[in-house]
Structure formats: structure tokens, C-alpha cells
Amino acid sequence: MSEKLYSVLFTFILTTVFVLCLAGINALASGTIERNERLEFQRSLIYVFQLWEGADSPPDEEVQKLYSSRIKEVEGAQTVYVVEKDGTREFAFAVQSAGLWGTITALVAVDESGSRITGIDFVSHSETPGLGGRIDEESFKEQFRGELISSDPSARVAVVSGQDTGSRDDSKVDAITGATRTSESIQVLLNKAVNTVFPVVLEVAD
Amino acid sequence: MAESKKTIFLANIWKNNPVIVQILGICSALAVTNNLTNTLIMSIGLIFTTAFSSLTISALRRYIPKNVRMMVQVLIIATYVIILDIVLKAYLPSISKALGPYVGLIITNCIIMGRAEAFAQSHGPVLSFIDGISAGIGYSLILLAVAFIRELLGFGTLFGLRVMPEGFTPWVIMIMAPSAFFILGAIIWIARTPIVKKK
Numbered sequence: 001m002s003e004k005l006y007s008v009l010f011t012f013i014l015t016t017v018f019v020l021c022l023a024g025i026n027a028l029a030s031g032t033i034e035r036n037e038r039l040e041f042q043r044s045l046i047y048v049f050q051l052w053e054g055a056d057s058p059p060d061e062e063v064q065k066l067y068s069s070r071i072k073e074v075e076g077a078q079t080v081y082v083v084e085k086d087g088t089r090e091f092a093f094a095v096q097s098a099g100l101w102g103t104i105t106a107l108v109a110v111d112e113s114g115s116r117i118t119g120i121d122f123v124s125h126s127e128t129p130g131l132g133g134r135i136d137e138e139s140f141k142e143q144f145r146g147e148l149i150s151s152d153p154s155a156r157v158a159v160v161s162g163q164d165t166g167s168r169d170d171s172k173v174d175a176i177t178g179a180t181r182t183s184e185s186i187q188v189l190l191n192k193a194v195n196t197v198f199p200v201v202l203e204v205a206d
Numbered sequence: 207m208a209e210s211k212k213t214i215f216l217a218n219i220w221k222n223n224p225v226i227v228q229i230l231g232i233c234s235a236l237a238v239t240n241n242l243t244n245t246l247i248m249s250i251g252l253i254f255t256t257a258f259s260s261l262t263i264s265a266l267r268r269y270i271p272k273n274v275r276m277m278v279q280v281l282i283i284a285t286y287v288i289i290l291d292i293v294l295k296a297y298l299p300s301i302s303k304a305l306g307p308y309v310g311l312i313i314t315n316c317i318i319m320g321r322a323e324a325f326a327q328s329h330g331p332v333l334s335f336i337d338g339i340s341a342g343i344g345y346s347l348i349l350l351a352v353a354f355i356r357e358l359l360g361f362g363t364l365f366g367l368r369v370m371p372e373g374f375t376p377w378v379i380m381i382m383a384p385s386a387f388f389i390l391g392a393i394i395w396i397a398r399t400p401i402v403k404k405k
Contacts (some may be wrong), residue, residue: 007271014266014278018285025292032296040299126306129240130360130381178378 041123042067048092048109048119049083050145076204078197088112093201094123097189100181102126104135108193110149114202116168117157117190120144132182143173149194156194159187211336218340221401225348226394230316235349236386238308242365245353246346247301251290251309253342256318259283260338264326279322280313287312317345352389356380 042063051066052058058066072082081092092109102125109119120141127133134140143164149156150171157171160183164174175183224230231252238248262282263270270278291309294302302309312318321341326334357363360380362370379385 003271003273007274010269010271011274011278011281015281018281022285022288025289029292029296033292033299036296036299124303128382129304130376131378 039063042071044107044121044123045071045081045092048107048121049081049090050119051083074204076200078200078204080201080204082205089205090118091198091201091205092119093193093197095189095193095197097185097192099125099127099185100132100179101128104185104189106186106189106193108190108197110194110198110201114194114198115149117144117147117149120190127179127182132176132179134176134179135182135186140174140176147171147173153195154191155187157187157190159183159190211333214333214337215340218337219344219347223344223348223397224317224320224341225345225390226397227401228317228320229394230320231345232390234308234311234315235345235352235390236383237311238305239349239353239356239386240360240381241357241363242350242353244301244304245349247294247298248305248308248312249342249346249349251287251294252312252315252317252345253339254290255283255286255312255315256321256342257335257338258286259318260321260326260334261331262286263322264329264331264334267327275327276319276323279319283318283322284313317341348390348393351393352386355389356385360385 039060043057046052046058046063046066049071051070052062070083074080074082078093083090083092089112090109091112092107094105095108096103096105098104104125104127105123107119107121107123108117110116111118122135122141125133125135127135144157146168147157148169148171150158155171157173159173159175161175161177161180164170164172218224222228225232225235234248234252238244259279259282263279266278266282287310290312291302294305294309318338321334321338325337329337354364357365357380358369359377362368362374362376377385
């Protein structure tokens with residue numbers, strides 16, 4: 001057999017064998033991976049809606065129980081998650097916007113009238129760990145709970161340094177020191193959430 | 207065989223350490239070392255990949271045609287890295303999320319390719335496996351040392367547990383990639399001084 005033909009055959013056979021191995025492993029693991037991702041997403045939703053009272057993150061079974069009992073999923077131009085609390089509804093939806101290094105995907109919850117942000121969680125982002133990556137910290141995310149949405153379309157909730165009075169009615173939250181660009185991105189993301197996504201959400205939900 | 211298992215093992219960890227002597231695998235040494243947990247998982251991943259790809263390449267070495275040698279090596283390495291990626295996603299989702307694209311980038315880690323070319327290509331499978339493990343350990347030790355300094359000064363924690371006093375101000379530079387350059391440089395300098403002197 002010529003050397004060239006042998007090289008081609010060898011590579012072809014080896015590639016096929018390895019690809020088959022990988023396909024097998026992938027098929028075995030894909031169920032678990034999907035379940036993990038779904039759980040992670042449901043956990044995020046429970047967090048933005050504040051459905052779990054405990055201090056720690058809820059265990060897996062609780063996540064599933066709460067998700068199926070409290071959260072209603074409405075498909076449409078934009079998937080909307082609806083929760084009823086004391087007669088009023090809250091809507092949560094995913095918003096994507098550019099961050100410093102890559103896309104930031106957030107789940108944003110807004111009350112029925114669109115007057116206040118009720119919760120926010122970052123599903124995926126690639127901000128600098130320790131700087132912009134601190135958007136994942138509770139102390140940052142909790143600032144948005146019940147924050148009033150202002151009428152200024154360019155700063156629905158301003159993410160600024162040193163101007164937040166701590167009041168829920170000033171439409172301002174404290175930015176992350178050392179992560180100016182990430183903080184700006186979050187403000188842009190919230191503008192997008194309120195200006196363009198929320199109207200669609202209302203249509204889908206009604 | 208002239209080289210015993212023990213000498214190969216020790217050479218890779220110290221005298222011929224892939225990071226401080228051969229200066230290989232620097233990119234990942236910069237990228238993942240700002241906290242110890244990620245570094246440890248990355249290291250285990252690399253040890254696994256180097257060991258098994260060296261083993262496989264060595265076992266197949268008599269059959270691999272010379273002209274497609276490199277391509278076959280990359281194919282074998284990539285297979286193990288994808289297996290690792292799938293396993294992390296399925297069983298350690300939070301760490302998989304934190305490491306992000308770096309797991310996939312193990313494929314391009316020069317240490318694996320370097321060991322495949324320099325060792326596995328011309329030695330038996332058992333020796334190659336030991337060579338792969340020890341090269342991986344040599345890499346891991348240096349990375350863990352860098353991560354130890356970076357996490358301690360950058361976050362004031364070790365493996366996520368607070369060790370520095372409450373009032374400690376974290377050094378922002380330690381979290382950013384450039385600090386790894388300085389620390390790695392210093393480690394290479396300190397570690398190589400006695401080796402160079404001996405020569």
C-alpha cells in the first residue's frame with residue numbers, strides 16, 4: 001500500500017473511532033448537563049422572584065417544587081415567566097446586552113405596572129473576575145430590589161458611583177468600584193429591558 | 207532502558223519543569239490562576255489530558271504515519287479535552303462555568319504537545335504515561351504557587367475561605383492577568399538560580 005493512502009486511511013479510521021467515542025460519552029452525559037442547566041436557570045428565576053426565604057440557595061428538590069408550583073411560563077416573541085403575589089403579577093424575562101468582554105445575559109423581574117424592578121440575576125457573563133465579575137455578588141444584585149424605574153429612557157436605573165442615597169425611589173444604585181465599564185453595561189442592559197423588551201413582555205403576558 | 211521511572215518523574219517536576227525551565231503553558235498560567243479552586247481543577251484536567259494523550263500516542267506510535275503525526279496528536283489530545291469538558295459540565299457545573307473557555311484551550315497547551323513530541327513518540331506506553339502525569343504535576347505545582355499568592359493578596363482568601371484580617375485591602379492588580387507575569391517571573395528567577403549555578 002502506498003504511504004499516502006495509508007496516511008489517509010489511518011487518519012480517517014482514527015478520527016471515526018474517536019468521534020464515535022465522543023458521541024457516546026456525549027449521549028450519556030447530555031441528560032445530566034441539560035438537567036443542570038435547567039436547574040440553574042430555575043434557581044435564578046426563584047432568586048429574582050424572591051420565592052425562597054432561606055439564607056442559602058435552595059436545594060435542588062425545592063427549586064423544582066417552587067418552579068412548578070409558583071412560576072408560570074408563557075411562550076411568545078419573548079418567553080415570559082409570571083408569578084402572582086398578593087393579587088398582582090410580576091414578570092421576569094431574559095435580556096442580553098454587551099458587557100466589557102462578552103455578552104451579559106440577565107434575568108430581570110419587573111412588576112405588572114412596569115414601575116419598579118423587583119429583582120435581577122446574571123445568568124451568564126464574562127466580566128473580569130473580582131472586578132466586573134462582582135455583579136454576581138448579592139450586595140450588588142440586592143440593590144435593585146424594588147428600585148423605582150425613572151422616566152428617563154437613557155437611565156431607567158442609573159448605575160453610578162457615590163450618588164445612591166440607599167432610597168428605593170431615587171432610581172440609582174451604587175456602581176462597582178474599579179469596574180466602570182461593566183457598571184455602564186448594566187445600566188444599558190436595564191434600559192434595553194425597560195424600553196424594548198418590557199412592551200413585548202406585556203403583549204405576550206396578556 | 208537508561209531512564210528509570212523515578213528519574214523521569216522527578217526530572218519533570220523539578221530539573222526539567224515544563225513551566226519554569228521549558229517556559230511552556232504560560233497562557234493558561236496567566237489566565238486561570240486568580241483563585242485556587244479553579245487552578246486546582248484546571249491542573250487536574252491538564253494532568254489527566256497529558257497522561258492519557260501521552261499513553262495513547264505512545265501506544266499508537268508504531269502505526270502513526272510520519273507525515274500526519276502532528277495532526278493525529280492534536281486529534282488525540284482534543285478527544286481527551288472534550289471528554290474532560292463534558293464531564294465537568296455534567297458533574298461540576300459551577301466550576302465548568304467559572305473556567306469557561308479555558309477548558310477547551312487545554313488543547314493548545316504546549317506542554318501536552320511537547321511531551322507527545324519529545325517523549326511519547328519514542329518511548330513505551332507506561333513510561334509515557336508516567337512522563338505525562340509528572341509533566342502535568344510539574345505544571346500544577348507552579349500554577350498553584352502563583353494562584354496561592356494571587357488569591358491571597360487579590361481577594362484575601364484561600365480556596366474561597368477568608369484568611370486575611372477584616373481590614374485588609376485587596377490588591378486589584380493581583381486579580382488581573384498582568385500580576386501573573388510578575389509572580390511567574392519571580393518564581394522562575396528564584397527557582398532557576400540554583401539550577402543555573404550548578405551548571
